[in-house]
Amino acid sequence: MSVHPNDIARRSRVARLTLGALLLSLMVAFFNAQVLQHDRYKLQSQENRLRALPLPAPRGIIYDRYGNIIAENLPGYAVSLAPVNVDSLKSSLTHLASVITLTPDQINAAIRRFRRDPNRPTLIMSDASMSVVSVLEEHRINFPRLIIQSVPKRFYPDGPAVASFVGYTGEVTDADLNSPAYAGYKPGQLVGKGGIEKEYEKLLRGTEGVRYDEVDARGRQVRQATARLDLNPEPGPPLYTNIDLDLQRYVAGVFGDSLVGGAIAIDPRDGGVLALYSAPSYDVNKFTGGIPADYWKTLLSDERRPLVNKVTQGRYPPGSTFKLATAVTGLEDGVVTMDEHMPVPCTGGFQFGNRYFKCWDKKGHGSISLGRAIEVSCDVYFYQLGLKIGLAKMIAGGISLGLRDKTGIDLPDEKRALWPYAVDYYNKTYGVRGWSNAVTLNLAIGQGENSQTVVNMAKFYAALATDGSAPTPEIVKRTPVKTRIFKLPPDQMEGLRTALAGVIGQGTAQSARIEGIMLAGKTGTAQTGKFVNGVELNHAWFVGFAPADKPTIVVAVMLEYGGHGGRAAHVASSIISHYLKVSPVTAVQSEG
């Protein structure tokens, strides 16, 4: 090497400068990271250590009109994993499956949830039993990323009795998550799946909270984080319904295990739904935490179709209960009065063209007034009334009475009643020459191209019970909505109500009489075209209200293939008597 002192001094200077520059630039880099960008890294370090654990909010409690609980929340356990990636999730699940039972469905669902939201602890079981939880706690050391948390789980104290309107909760589906209606929902969260749980989902769900756990690099929870970043879940607000739980239970009891059909009781003054029941029912509590596959299969394969709500979704020919709609249309059009007799007296049938239309009573009713015709449900009278009104006006009348609409009840998936939109309907369906005026006869007595829901018939009779205003049936207490669907002079209204009371007093439903209460209503026996052993299985209807002079309850009962309307009337009268007798105010009034 060159050892001249000057050379060495020069190289030494270069070396010292280089040294200084290098270490100084390192210091500058650290200054930048530690002082200038400190906040950013501090935040990252917290995100690193803190695992956000979503805390599901308790859903709002659902009460009946007297404050009895319809739906509440019980403590349950949810099991989740906070995996790093899909592979670690899969291996953890395989591990878990060796300790507890996990179905392939549960495993696939967990993987799907993780793929949708990898940053959220992946739900494995939404409602783990105590025994599963204790097994998992035992093996906790092997599953550092396992989270067992106490979560509210939905419970319906009256399970099957309230299933028809309350619905149930279940995990939000993939399809839901893709739709804008469920924006903001996370996989694994619960949503209302039917009934008012679904209808009032936004209200009931509350706001999810979050708890931050401090975890180490392996995902083990070290301690609850000291930083107060936690957000408590906000429970959904309580939901007050118009339901009378006692009556609801009673209705369920009346139907029991044998009757199939639906019943609804509403308050005609405000449309409040007092009871709504579809038989056969099912146990909604079994649906909590995932519907067991075999139970679901049983429900689906049951030919009585328990999953179809017979009050809002079942459509049935209304039979004679519909004669009131014909009567109202006729009265409104001024083609008939309460006392008017029809040209042809009833002799058990009516000859129209080359066809003979039978009355339900072969003995015939003779020449009777409209009031009496309602009482005895004379078909011949209404055939002629229908012809007098004319098909076009009949159809228009039905439409203006809301018999082609949904009622607007606050339940999801209500079906619209079926009724022709105009005479043109027949031309379109059967061809201009393919049908005759005979359809008018059928329509007039509630047969033919006419299928009504139970709730729609109740709404129509609520208008009859009042002044022609049909209230929208409301399960949840809201501002009542009433629509005037027809306008008749008071004496005609009174006449109709008297006739309906006469149905029970001296008409087709005398067996449905209640001691001390004047009941008004109309039976219906709707032909179905379904025969067993040569006997036609008819739908039995009764729609009525009480007390007849000052109605506080409208009841519509439909028994699927239930035979004569008298049976339905019997069911309805026991519902009404139960309601009016336990309601002290009404009891005093009826005695007075």
Place this chain on the structure above:
Amino acid sequence: MFRKTLADYPLAVTAIALSLFGVAMVYSAGQTDVPTFVAPLWKSQLMWLSLGILCAWGIGNSSVRLIEWATWPAYLLMLFTLASLLVLGAGTGANGHMRSWLAIGGHRLGQPAEIAKIVVVLMLAKVLAERREAPKSLLELWKPGLVVGIPFAMIMLQPDLGSAIVFVGIFFGMLFWSGVPWPLLVLLASPVVSLVLSFSTGLWGAWFLVLIALVLWYKPYLLEGIVLVVANVATGVIAPILWEKLAPYQQNRLKVFLDPSADPRASGYHVLQSKIAIGSGGLFGNGFTLGTQKRSGFLPEQHTDFIFAVVGEELGFIGVVLALALFLALLLRATRIASRANDPFGSLAAFGLMSCWLVHVVVNVGMTLNLMPITGIPLPFFSYGGSFMLASWLGVGILLRISGEGRGQAGALL
């Protein structure tokens, strides 16, 4: 030749201060929420430190001539050891694919590469000191090139990229100190630069023009010039092929160096966590042993390669500045010793040791902030490791001796 009684206290004090600082950090690295094998390591680190100081004291009381005399045998022994490692080396725990540990009967004795660095410094010093004038052409560099090249190649084969880079640093540092003109150094380095730049055609083209200009200006022998240009073209062409030859973990390290967030859970994890730990330390840090990233186990290799991140997280910017200032003091002192050494061998050896440490410090510390690729180079006096602590203190001992025999007062501050 005479013995000076006055020892180089500033050097000794700086080295001891750095070592104690380092042991304290190894202790802290073991303080995690879930105790690991790291927890008791500080004790053995303290033992190795004592052993190192003892060695340094011994060497400090020997003579530079003795050291120079021992260089050849040490060099041969080192080559033999490295060669046997390639045949029987045992992998380490974390990096089991590297055959860098010397083990007998299953007991690991140490990583010879650390000692090899010191030996290569001494051997290089010996070779370069033989010449009265600094090499002026590449051809004259064959001997020093061979001295570094053989162990370099053997270590590359282990493969231990990190240590190999240190060898390159030592080589260039000592050539510079021996007076090799800088254009020659640039020309020497040019094939490597080509290797790196070949991934971008534009950059490589620009570099090639600079190279041509440099060749024309410096006017090396014609043959040398041709060889250089051909070598640059060749490395540029074989670089992609070489890339394919790299093990996936090596490729990943380089990729992650360019973008750590590309793979935050796997290869980029180390760097990302290290940056977070350092950045979250702030000005004053979380307090000794209280680093949360370290405590919860997010910081990987917190007692070895990433120990400086523990300094950053727990002692903050203040602690970082203190550590870097101590290193600066040590390196400046070594440079001072080099410039006051009594003979070329001592001077070159001192500067070689300085270069070795400099590369270690810059690469290791830079790595914790992603300024350097992760190469697994430990931080002298800090990172846990017996042979490394011993090797560092061997270096201190040699420096003490050279300083003692140097001109002027060895103990003077400046």
